[in-house]
Amino acid sequence: MSDILARVAAVIESRKPEHGGDPATSYVAKLFSKGDDAILKKIGEEATETVMAAKDARVSGDASKVLYETADLWFHTMVLLSQFGLTPQQVIDELGRREGVSGIDEKASRKEQ
Numbered sequence: 001m002s003d004i005l006a007r008v009a010a011v012i013e014s015r016k017p018e019h020g021g022d023p024a025t026s027y028v029a030k031l032f033s034k035g036d037d038a039i040l041k042k043i044g045e046e047a048t049e050t051v052m053a054a055k056d057a058r059v060s061g062d063a064s065k066v067l068y069e070t071a072d073l074w075f076h077t078m079v080l081l082s083q084f085g086l087t088p089q090q091v092i093d094e095l096g097r098r099e100g101v102s103g104i105d106e107k108a109s110r111k112e113q
């Protein structure tokens with residue numbers, strides 16, 4: 001896994017109340033203190049902003065906002081993973097498990113079950 005993902009995940013984990021995260025000084029601690037709904041709301045917002053940035057980029061030809069909004073989306077999904085005791089490494093492992101398995105073949109195999 002990228003060193004950055006591991007480092008950011010470690011900082012996110014350290015912001016939990018049981019590790020002394022302070023909502024007054026930490027955005028992540030503030031999200032944890034608000035709970036599931038606040039985290040999920042941010043993911044919904046960032047997903048929508050990513051979609052809007054992509055639509056805009058098709059008009060403007062400037063894809064930089066797609067990058068920034070995707071970073072916001074990834075970051076907030078990392079907070080969600082931490083909230084559920086999961087790690088980015090587990091997501092990477094899942095992608096690795098799927099590597100080379102055609103999405104079309106996988107979907108067809110589901111229908112046969």
Ligand SMILES: N=c1c2ncn([C@@H]3O[C@H](COP(=O)(O)OP(=O)(O)OP(=O)(O)O)[C@@H](O)[C@H]3O)c2ncn1[C@@H]1O[C@H](COP(=O)(O)O)[C@@H](O)[C@H]1O
Pocket residue numbers: 008011012015025026027028029045071072075
């Ligand atoms: N990568 C990020 C990161 N990306 C985005 N954000 C914050 O996510 C928030 C939401 O972005 P929006 O564009 O929706 O802005 P907004 O409308 O002001 O947000 P809201 O008021 O609606 O929450 C902003 O406050 C951003 O600063 C992040 N906040 C923190 N991190 C990482 O998390 C670490 C810990 O952060 P703290 O807990 O704040 O120290 C940091 O060192 C960074 O590595």
